[in-house]
Amino acid sequence: MSDEPRRPSDRYDPSAIEPKWQRYWDEHATFRAERRPGKTKLYVLDMFPYPSGAGLHVGHPEGYTATDIVARYSRMRDKDVLHPMGWDAFGLPAEQHAIRTGEHPRDATVRNIATFKRQLKMLGFSFDWSREVDTTDPAYVRWTQWIFLKLFERGLAYQAEIPVNWCAGLGTVLANEEVVDGKSEVGGFSVERLPLRQWMLKITAYADRLEGDLADLDWPDTKAKQIHWIGRSEGAEIDFDVVGHEKEHVRVFTTRADTLPGVTYVVLAPEHPLVGKLVDEEHAASVRAYVEAANKKSDIDRTEAKTKTGVPLGARVRNPISGAQIPLWVADYVIATYGTGAVMAVPAHDERDHEFARAYGLPIVEVIAPAGGQRADVGAAAFVDEGVTGYPHIFADVPDGTPSAEARSRITAWLASQGKGAARVSYRLRDWVFSRQRYWGEPIPIYFPVTTAGDPRVPGATFTIHYETPIPVPESELPLRLPDLDDFKPGNDPAGPLARAARWRFFQTDGAGPWYARETNTMPQWAGSCWYYLRYLDAQRDRNDREAWSAKGYGDWMPVDLYVGGGEHAVLHLLYARFWHKVLFDIGAVKDREPFQKLVHQGIILGEDGQKMAKSRGNVVNPDDVVKAHGADALRIYEMFMGPIEQAKPWQTNGIEGVSRFLDRVWHVSTGPLSKDPAAYDEATRRLVHKTIQKVTHDIEALRFNTAVSTMMILVKHLGARKEVPFDAVRTLTLLLSPFAPHLGEELWERLGHAPSLAYERWPEFDPALVRDEAVEIGVQVNGKLRGTVTLAVDADEETARQTALAEERVRAHLEGKTVKKFIYVKGKIVSFIVG
Ligand code: ANZ
Numbered sequence: 098m099s100d101e102p103r104r105p106s107d108r109y110d111p112s113a114i115e116p117k118w119q120r121y122w123d124e125h126a127t128f129r130a131e132r133r134p135g136k137t138k139l140y141v142l143d144m145f146p147y148p149s150g151a152g153l154h155v156g157h158p159e160g161y162t163a164t165d166i167v168a169r170y171s172r173m174r175d176k177d178v179l180h181p182m183g184w185d186a187f188g189l190p191a192e193q194h195a196i197r198t199g200e201h202p203r204d205a206t207v208r209n210i211a212t213f214k215r216q217l218k219m220l221g222f223s224f225d226w227s228r229e230v231d232t233t234d235p236a237y238v239r240w241t242q243w244i245f246l247k248l249f250e251r252g253l254a255y256q257a258e259i260p261v262n263w264c265a266g267l268g269t270v271l272a273n274e275e276v277v278d279g280k281s282e283v284g285g286f287s288v289e290r291l292p293l294r295q296w297m298l299k300i301t302a303y304a305d306r307l308e309g310d311l312a313d314l315d316w317p318d319t320k321a322k323q324i325h326w327i328g329r330s331e332g333a334e335i336d337f338d339v340v341g342h343e344k345e346h347v348r349v350f351t352t353r354a355d356t357l358p359g360v361t362y363v364v365l366a367p368e369h370p371l372v373g374k375l376v377d378e379e380h381a382a383s384v385r386a387y388v389e390a391a392n393k394k395s396d397i398d399r400t401e402a403k404t405k406t407g408v409p410l411g412a413r414v415r416n417p418i419s420g421a422q423i424p425l426w427v428a429d430y431v432i433a434t435y436g437t438g439a440v441m442a443v444p445a446h447d448e449r450d451h452e453f454a455r456a457y458g459l460p461i462v463e464v465i466a467p468a469g470g471q472r473a474d475v476g477a478a479a480f481v482d483e484g485v486t487g488y489p490h491i492f493a494d495v496p497d498g499t500p501s502a503e504a505r506s507r508i509t510a511w512l513a514s515q516g517k518g519a520a521r522v523s524y525r526l527r528d529w530v531f532s533r534q535r536y537w538g539e540p541i542p543i544y545f546p547v548t549t550a551g552d553p554r555v556p557g558a559t560f561t562i563h564y565e566t567p568i569p570v571p572e573s574e575l576p577l578r579l580p581d582l583d584d585f586k587p588g589n590d591p592a593g594p595l596a597r598a599a600r601w602r603f604f605q606t607d608g609a610g611p612w613y614a615r616e617t618n619t620m621p622q623w624a625g626s627c628w629y630y631l632r633y634l635d636a637q638r639d640r641n642d643r644e645a646w647s648a649k650g651y652g653d654w655m656p657v658d659l660y661v662g663g664g665e666h667a668v669l670h671l672l673y674a675r676f677w678h679k680v681l682f683d684i685g686a687v688k689d690r691e692p693f694q695k696l697v698h699q700g701i702i703l704g705e706d707g708q709k710m711a712k713s714r715g716n717v718v719n720p721d722d723v724v725k726a727h728g729a730d731a732l733r734i735y736e737m738f739m740g741p742i743e744q745a746k747p748w749q750t751n752g753i754e755g756v757s758r759f760l761d762r763v764w765h766v767s768t769g770p771l772s773k774d775p776a777a778y779d780e781a782t783r784r785l786v787h788k789t790i791q792k793v794t795h796d797i798e799a800l801r802f803n804t805a806v807s808t809m810m811i812l813v814k815h816l817g818a819r820k821e822v823p824f825d826a827v828r829t830l831t832l833l834l835s836p837f838a839p840h841l842g843e844e845l846w847e848r849l850g851h852a853p854s855l856a857y858e859r860w861p862e863f864d865p866a867l868v869r870d871e872a873v874e875i876g877v878q879v880n881g882k883l884r885g886t887v888t889l890a891v892d893a894d895e896e897t898a899r900q901t902a903l904a905e906e907r908v909r910a911h912l913e914g915k916t917v918k919k920f921i922y923v924k925g926k927i928v929s930f931i932v933g
Pocket residue numbers: 330350351352353356366430431432433434435436437438439440441442443445446447481523
């Protein structure tokens with residue numbers, strides 16, 4: 098390097114070139130997605146952000162850069178690419194902000210969207226902004242409500258009184274996942290279980306398809322997570338008659354009907370409707386106290402409690418096989434909403450039952466033995482494995498020694514023949530509680546008849562709302578907009594803040610006649626994200642009022658080929674969206690069973706201290722600051738270079754500085770004098786360039802961006818050390834680098850004398866002859882010990898390898914006087930003799 102001061106334009110100055118190219122892309126609508134006949138399409142989708150008040154987080158650009166590289170690369174491979182972006186903009190934080198400040202959530206949302214959009218543009222993502230969606234836009238809400246009506250029409254949206262997690266502090270019902278240790282995840286308010294009228298979506302009706310259709314998807318371990326969440330389990334329902342209540346029976350769900358002769362008591366969940374009916378006088382008080390205490394705990398607290406508790410009801414039931422009378426208990430380790438909410442307890446073969454029986458002195462009867470023959474000692478622990486039967490009394494259909502599986506099917510068949518049982522599949526998945534008592538969500542498009550003496554809108558009016566007769570809002574009246582409120586506080590009306598908007602809530606058709614009341618619950622934030630990938634299919638200029646998306650847009654782009662987003666969405670968002678998609682499939686609105694073909698979760702970016710980034714820890718890295726200091730291209734490349742995309746990794750300031758120096762070097766190599774003289778493009782450089790093309794291409798396809806970057810670093814180092822830098826090498830480097838560092842790519846491309854843009858320039862191809870390693874050095878082993886090395890052509894055949902190895906003196910010395918029993922040769926890797 099000379100010491101002469103360089104002119105500013107000679108320095109790599111991202112703050113000058115990045116805005117220049119962002120403006121260029123905007124003005125030329127460079128990334129507008131268009132379908133051309135005969136071309137392959139690629140739909141690359143990001144999980145759209147919730148536009149929070151805090152602005153973009155450095156975690157966002159990680160996934161967004163990965164998809165942007167794939168999108169830009171694919172355009173250069175002559176594919177038609179759809180790469181859209183939008184805003185998941187309903188949600189609790191905006192509402193909480195409104196409650197604190199009085200600012201309307203819409204105003205805060207508009208401002209936050211503007212910030213996010215500025216930041217995403219600053220990072221040079223190649224989104225087709227003409228397809229931007231905002232889930233809070235009435236033109237979008239309209240179609241979310243339309244899908245709700247389709248669910249309602251098919252009986253998939255229904256109301257139920259269910260125990261919910263009522264959080265008075267937030268004034269809303271929370272999903273189980275939103276409750277941590279009995280407190281709301283947001284705000285940390287206490288949560289109690291209350292029965293409340295809710296809208297439910299019958300996702301359980303799709304449980305089998307949601308599980309089965311996972312098989313065809315290219316998803317990571319998320320598949321296993323969803324399978325676990327759905328929790329399919331094959332078993333039987335069995336009825337136990339209640340002694341002295343001849344019409345009543347307790348129905349249990351079990352996966353181990355083979356253990357039926359070993360049942361020594363039956364347990365009801367505290368919420369089970371038979372608890373109140375069957376409890377005798379003597380036990381009434383203790384049962385009531387127990388049930389009340391159980392209501393205060395969440396399902397998770399209950400199932401994970403260290404010691405299981407329960408109380409007897411005083412009633413007895415009859416074992417349908419043996420006729421034995423056994424006691425009925427209530428215990429909170431039984432969950433009301435799983436199976437039938439009642440369990441047949443087999444202490445000898447189930448751990449929970451075993452623990453419970455020991456605690457309360459209930460009998461333990463062993464009926465299954467290990468297949469090997471010896472008895473299981475169930476004194477200390479239950480024998481929970483499958484085995485063979487050894488029943489305490491003769492049951493002709495199932496002789497002793499019958500394997501568990503066989504015994505199960507025979508017992509189930511016998512019970513069915515007696516009308517006392519049936520095979521059943523149960524799912525852990527529950528129906529989806531779909532209503533929220535919040536303002537900032539989509540109004541549920543339903544209303545109800547009202548009985549009232551006068552105008553129900555006047556303060557103090559009395560009225561009855563007939564929730565049992567829900568009426569759908571006609572499609573022609575959608576969107577049903579939110580009313581304006583001055584006060585967004587939840588208040589203590591479980592009907593939610595919309596109940597206070599009396600002029601919105603109550604209405605008469607044509608201003609006369611009977612009164613009606615609108616539903617005051619709104620949809621959860623999940624609703625808008627269930628179908629946004631469909632709304633992107635049409636550009637805004639083509640979006641019409643007749644349909645949620647066009648058949649043409651659908652045919653052009655669906656299904657989504659690659660979907661990238663955070664692992665925190667592995668279950669809920671992805672399950673809910675798949676559920677809606679399947680309903681839309683059933684009504685003929687979409688053509689594929691599954692929306693997302695390939696899924697990748699990016700790993701979380703931790704703070705420099707290895708901890709999760711949090712304001713309170715002071716370890717948050719702001720993308721605006723990084724871009725100001727190093728530029729967007731450096732941020733993009735650094736986030737890709739940190740490690741494999743799926744892995745969690747800590748931010749490192751010296752890491753981004755290293756990437757900055759790399760881009761500097763690229764700049765110097767590429768903007769200095771370049772040689773077009775073929776002699777300057779020597780063999781070694783040509784080989785390295787072609788190997789780089791091969792590796793970068795391969796790595797992008799496999800989403801291994803970190804190794805693609807390090808490969809380019811090696812090439813740049815090599816070029817930087819040349820006396821003469823070949824023009825063609827730099828041209829190729831510019832193309833390879835451009836999906837990663839698009840601004841720098843465009844700038845260099847222009848400086849190399851090309852007309853902008855390189856966005857649709859052909860991706861470089863490698864010459865197979867130039868990537869082949871001519872010769873490799875391979876170690877030669879004799880009985881596993883390294884005894885010499887040989888140099889072989891990479892594709893040398895076995896005989897050549899043997900002869901070459903035998904020509905090595907040291908190898909020969911070790912073979913002398915011995916017989917070669919085996920010769921192993923793996924091209925390019927192993928030459929090995931086994932001698933005896
Ligand atoms: C008798 C039995 C004997 C059981 C045995 C297991 C082992 P999965 O596989 O998760 O579906 N169960 C059923 N309903 C329940 C509820 N509402 N709350 C808590 N536990 C419940 O589990 C099914 C098993 O979990 C069922 O099979 C039942 O216990 C219990 F040696 O019945 B089993």
